[in-house]
Amino acid sequence: MKTISIDKEKCVHCGLCVSDCVSGCISFDDENFPKMDDENRCIACQHCFSICPTGALSFNNKNPDESQDVNYDDILSLIKSRRSVRQYKDEEISKELMDKLKNMLPFIPTGCNSHSLHFSIVETKSAMDIIRNKVNDLIIKTMSYKALSPIMNKFSRYKDAFLNGEDVIFRGAPHMIVVSSPLTAPCATVDPIIALSYIELYAQHLGLGTCWCGFAQICLKFYPEICEMLEIPSGYKPVYVMLLGVPKVQYKRTPQPENYKISEIKEIKEKDACIFCRIKRLVTNFLR
Numbered sequence: 001m002k003t004i005s006i007d008k009e010k011c012v013h014c015g016l017c018v019s020d021c022v023s024g025c026i027s028f029d030d031e032n033f034p035k036m037d038d039e040n041r042c043i044a045c046q047h048c049f050s051i052c053p054t055g056a057l058s059f060n061n062k063n064p065d066e067s068q069d070v071n072y073d074d075i076l077s078l079i080k081s082r083r084s085v086r087q088y089k090d091e092e093i094s095k096e097l098m099d100k101l102k103n104m105l106p107f108i109p110t111g112c113n114s115h116s117l118h119f120s121i122v123e124t125k126s127a128m129d130i131i132r133n134k135v136n137d138l139i140i141k142t143m144s145y146k147a148l149s150p151i152m153n154k155f156s157r158y159k160d161a162f163l164n165g166e167d168v169i170f171r172g173a174p175h176m177i178v179v180s181s182p183l184t185a186p187c188a189t190v191d192p193i194i195a196l197s198y199i200e201l202y203a204q205h206l207g208l209g210t211c212w213c214g215f216a217q218i219c220l221k222f223y224p225e226i227c228e229m230l231e232i233p234s235g236y237k238p239v240y241v242m243l244l245g246v247p248k249v250q251y252k253r254t255p256q257p258e259n260y261k262i263s264e265i266k267e268i269k270e271k272d273a274c275i276f277c278r279i280k281r282l283v284t285n286f287l288r
C-alpha cells in the first residue's frame, strides 16, 4: 500500500510534492492539501516526502524527522541524498564543473581494465535541443504506425503528456551523457553502468542534478540517426543515458527506502541442487 498523509498545521501549500511527482499521482484536494490520486501509479520513490520544505508530508507513515538532512559532502550522506532530478534550470552548467566531471572519467574502473568506453557528452543547450526535437519528431512518426499502437497504449500516460508538449524523455535537461562500449569489451554492458554511477554521485556532489534515462536509451536503440548525432563510433553499443543539468528543485531530506533481502552467509551448508533447480537457474542466468 502506498499512502501519503499531511500534517495540516505544517503544510504551506507550495505544491512541490505535486510538481515533482514523476507519476503525476498527487494533486490538491478541495482544501488545497496534497492527496494521493492513484496509489497504483505511485512508484514509492518518496520524492514528495523528500522535497517537502516543512516536513508536512509523510509517505507510508514514515516520520520526516527520522530522515537525515540532505548533504552531498561525505560519501554515505551523498549516497542517501542522491535523487533523480527531473526539473532543471534553463542554463548550461559551467565549464569549470564540466571539466571537473570530464577529468574524473579516466579513474572509472572497467572489466579487465579494458578502458575502452566512449562518452558522448552533449555540452550545449543548442545541441541538446536539436537532439530533443529530432527524437520528438521520430517518436511522433512512430506513434502513427498502427501496428505499434498496443505498445504505445501501455505508455498512455506518457503518450498523453508527450502529445501535450511535455518533455517526458529528456525532462528539459540541458545536457546528456551517453556511455557506449565496444561489443568486444569483456564487460561491455556493465562498464557503462559503473561509469554512469560514478558520474551521478560526483555530479550530485558538485551540486548538479542527474537522472538515468531509460526512455532515451530505448530511443537510441530504435533511432540510429541519434547515435550518429552523438558520434558513437561504429561497433560501439550505446548502453545507457544520463541527463544532467543545474537542478531547479532542492530536496530537503533523505528518503526512507525499504530494506533489500540480504542473505547473511556466515557458514556454508553444502547442498546439491536438484535437476529442475539447476535448469531453472541456468535458464534464468542465460536470459539475463
Ligand SMILES: Cc1cc2nc3c(=O)[nH]c(=O)nc-3n(C[C@H](O)[C@H](O)[C@H](O)COP(=O)(O)O)c2cc1C
Binding pocket: 022, 043, 045, 082, 083, 084, 085, 086, 211, 212, 213, 214, 215, 216
Ligand atoms: C536504470 C534506470 C533507468 C531510469 N530511467 C528513467 C527514465 O527514463 N525517466 C525518468 O524520469 N526516470 C528514470 N529513472 C529514475 C528512476 O525512476 C528513479 O531512480 C526512481 O524513481 C527512484 O528515485 P530516485 O532516483 O530519486 O531515488 C531511471 C532509473 C534507473 C536506475
